[in-house]
Amino acid sequence: MNQKKTPMLSKSRFLAGTQCHLRLWHQCYNRELATAVTPAQQAIFDAGQEVGRLATGLFPGGVLIEEDHFHHEEAVQSTLAAIHNPDVPAIFEAAFIHDDVRVRVDILERLQNGGWNLIEVKSATSVKDVYHSDVGVQYAVLKGSDLSVVRAGILHLNSRYVYDGNQHQLDSLFTFSDLTELVLALQEDLPARVAELKKMLAAARAPHILPSRHCHSPYGCEFWEHCTADMPEFWVMHLTGIREERLNELAAMGIEDIRDIPPDFHLTELQNRIRSCVVGREEYVSPELEEELTGIEYPLHFLDFETVSPPIPLYPNTRPYQAIPFLWSDHILSEENDLAHFSYLFKEDTDPREDFAETLLEALGDRGTVFTYSNYERRMVTELAEYLPQRSGRLLATLDRFKDLQAAIKRHFYNVSFHGSFSLKSVLPALVSSMSYDDLLIQEGTYASLQYLQMLNPETPAEEKKKIEEALLAYCSHDTLAMVKIREVLLRRL
DSSP states (O other): OOOOOOOOEEHHHHHHHHHOHHHHHHHHHOGGGSOOOOHHHHHHHHHHHHHHHHHGGGSTTOEEOOOOGGGHHHHHHHHHHHHTOTTOOEEEEEEEEETTEEEEEEEEEEOTTSOEEEEEEESSSSOOTHHHHHHHHHHHHHHHTTOOEEEEEEEEEOTTOOOOSSSOOHHHHEEEEEOHHHHHHHTTTHHHHHHHHHHHHHSSSOOOOOOOGGGGSSSOOTTHHHHTTTSOTTBGGGSTTOOHHHHHHHHHTTOOBGGGSOTTSOOOHHHHHHHHHHHHTOOEEOTTHHHHHHSOOSSEEEEEEEEEOOSSOOSTTOOTTOOEEEEEEEEEEOTTOOEEEEEEEOOSSSOOHHHHHHHHHHHHTTOSOEEESSSHHHHHHHHHHHHOGGGHHHHHHHGGGEEEHHHHHHHHEEOGGGTTOOSHHHHHHHHOTTOOSTTOSOOSHHHHHHHHHHHHOTTSOHHHHHHHHHHHHHHHHHHHHHHHHHHHHHHHHO
16 A cells, blocks of 8 residues: 655745644645635735845845756755855855755855855735744754854835835845844744644644634635635624634534524624624614714715735835825715716826825815725825825815714624625625626725736736726726615615
8 A cells, every 4th residue: 555655845834834734734735625816816926026036136146046846956956056156145046955844045145254144035014923933944944954044034125115216225125134033942843843744744634623713814825715615604703803712612612603602602792793683683773873874964975095005116205015096986975866976097107196185185075974984095195195295284174074984884783694794895795786896807906906007017008008997997986886875775774
């Protein structure tokens, strides 16, 4: 009988196994169960790789190890050759293997004393806890390969960097966080953690692990849809904000369905409301909902923004990941119940904020309640006021008219079809079945941002630019019309 060969570990597999043994098992044996990467997710990955490529500019003369992950042994040999060449100041994507664990190091910087700096590049603006294990396992493999590592840490984007509009100053755009002490502290436990993962992968069966909060921390698991396919319609994970320890308590009691939760089990006020609605198959309507919906001034504005947040700043006086608004939609309802629609899309490859603000102020005028769905638009207007002091007074004055429809719903209304989510994409189909995002080319904000950048790209054909423009306008206007329709339905519930 042939014994199954245990797959080798890599840095990414080690991190996946640290998050969830079942995730690692599926990565090694059942890749076909993963949900396909969406265009938005792929674009985020691509942006991260672009940040990594840009970071190599800090190490002129560095050598790239070009063999891909399918040719790791060849990459190791190329790395050894570069290490033994004293004229190579840095190695990019250096490959190592030790104790059946493979790693690729983003940047390996040669020091004059014969040692090396291990540098992991991240497109984030701060150091996250998961990065400690990320660098830690690389350090262990390099030390096991007899390489002298002097410093180990994260090279990441500097949140305080402000682009001046000229060529990016890489030494200011990036900052290095030294994790050497933290990484050294991890080394004692790493062999046991690696051995545990190898033992799990050598087992005859997949580990039995129930989906929970860990499925989304520190990263979203690509097997989420597979692992949750058989969960009940009113799964306990749908209790808004429920913590991991509460879920573990319910799991220990064998409870997966909200309807089976004992009445004396400790839940928050909102979670208890959800449970009561599910058990009674009824809606919750607070007496205060009427004031939220009717304590208004006409004309009513239903407002939504779309923004782009590039990791590498595009426009002068912007920072990494700063949200730049480029599209607004405003459905306007008169007291006579007449509905009008206005929108604005900035189409030039320059900073849109000034034109965006001016057109927005013109549309909003000086009267009328402004409904938004979340607090995001309020924050964007506040940031616009900071950037445009000459319009600051007018912009800030509009905020007194803002009313968050999502917050009102969360406080005063619940429908079991929300399944614990108060996002527009959950609330809309539950209340307005005639409206759907399914037929839209753009269906969520991250993809809208990426498509906007594609529209600005001079290499994008004119026909495709036009298609993206129409899709962006359709998506944003769909959100504001959705708010109009949701309010109509809620008024009928009073």
